[in-house]
Amino acid sequence: MTVEFAARLPLSRNELDRDAEFRTTPDLDRVLRADPSVRWLPVRGAELLREDGGALRFVDAAAVPEDAVTLYLGRAVADAPDAPAGTRFVAAMLDASAAAAIEPDDDAWVSLRMFGTELSARDQGLAVEAVAMANWHAVHGFSPRTGSPAEVVSGGWVRRDPEGHELFPRTDAAIIVGVTDADDRILLGSNAAWDADRYSLLAGFVEPGESLEDAVRREVWEESGVRVEEPEYLGSQPWPFPASLMLGFRARAVDGDPSTARPDGVEILDVRWFTRDEVRERAGDTLLLPGRTSIARAIIEEWYGGPLDVP
Incomplete structure (x- = not known):
């Protein structure tokens, strides 16, 4: 792939360390909620929020319900005005009521299809990762092997049923x-x-x-x-x-x-x-x-x- 062609692929840009090792941190959700530097990205279905300037809109941990499915997205690899390098990001997958509590204006929630070319490389990487995983979680709440509910583990990257069968995201x-x-x-x-x-x-x-x-x-x-x-x-x-x-x-x-x-x-x-x-x-x-x-x-x-x- 040439550099020129790669530059034409907006959804392939990325400035994020997915930091897979950190996903195994014990009681990860509590650790992330306790860190005030963490940025939380609300996701409604496959839709996101943006600031007036076009960047992704983040919220505080307090706005994310305790029972929401969350996904550890990784760490920023470069400094940005809203977050220095090393800042951790988490996606919060919200149902309609939780999303409305954060932003009641339905038109404010926008599909990534509509604004992917306008995001920075960091925000684009966050958005694609979050939307893809939100889609996966939406249809993998139950184990296909046992029919039992599958709990979310490993920072949102794995689901596990009561018998220990693990489900991994597929592309x-x-x-x-x-x-x-x-x-x-x-x-x-x-x-x-x-x-x-x-x-x-x-x-x-x-x-x-x-x-x-x-x-x-x-x-x-x-x-x-x-x-x-x-x-x-x-x-x-x-x-x-x-x-x-x-x-x-x-x-x-x-x-x-x-x-x-x-x-x-x-x-x-x-x-x-x-x-x-x-x-x-x-x-x-x-x-x-x-x-x-x-x-x-x-x-x-x-x-x-x-x-x-x-x-």
Whole structure:
């Protein structure tokens, strides 16, 4: 992954030491609540609060209910105006009533999708980690082996059922591909769940027993009928909506008539080849592109040759 491409991946930025050893501290929640220097990050579902200047909004430990699920996020590695290096951060996963007690204005709670590009590297790392783990905790309250309630241990990074079975967070690997043809046009598809004018790269989850390269070839063929070769890895970005790691690739269409591209008709309703001129002329008008927080946007701009001045 080149430095230039990495700079286009807002959700991959990070200035945080996850400090895994500290998660094993006995009675960790009490230790963290007793430390006035700790910053507490409220999380409502997959939504967060921001200060007027755009930074994440933190609260005091007293605002966090004792029964809230909390997650030790780690320590800052660099000084910042609101927290020196070494400051510890904790996410507090709140239900509706606890969240309303902190901030009753529903519009103040915002999805990370909407402002990920505006955060500092430290705050971006905190937000992605917190949202991803909040999503995991929301669906892992019970052991899949015994059906028993699973308690939160290890600073929020493990759940354990009464029989001692431990549950660890998982990340779903998904490939996303910038496919180009012999004329260096890019292949974009429109998903059935989107507006008709919205297009993005083809993507899909890696199946068990499958290499990333095979997943690239399979997903592109299944969704568009295009055969590709020479998949080349570009970089990765977490996508905690709810628990994906997007692995970016580019690949070349195998020689042949590119007009044979056809959507699968179920997930993808339309696929088209676009030139750079077409993208420049239509973007933001009759061509809605993926948002700036996505790796899809970064790969499209990598192919295009620079930033596209549209949302």
